[in-house]
Amino acid sequence: MLGLKMATDPRWVRIVEKNIKEILIDHAYCEQKAASNAISLIVTYPQYTDLVEAMCAICKEEM
Numbered sequence: 001m002l003g004l005k006m007a008t009d010p011r012w013v014r015i016v017e018k019n020i021k022e023i024l025i026d027h028a029y030c031e032q033k034a035a036s037n038a039i040s041l042i043v044t045y046p047q048y049t050d051l052v053e054a055m056c057a058i059c060k061e062e063m
Contacts, residue, residue, distance in 0.1 A: 035062035 038055040045051055
């Protein structure tokens, strides 16, 4: 599905299972940061409509 070249190491899966809450919190933070950066670009360069449209799509996806 993802086109990975190697199977995931089972040790990694066990680590994730034990720390799923922390991983999900970190992932949510990363999504928030991506949306925030996209909003910053929209505010800084509103005259570039193609950029604004692309950043709006990113904001929607990340939020």
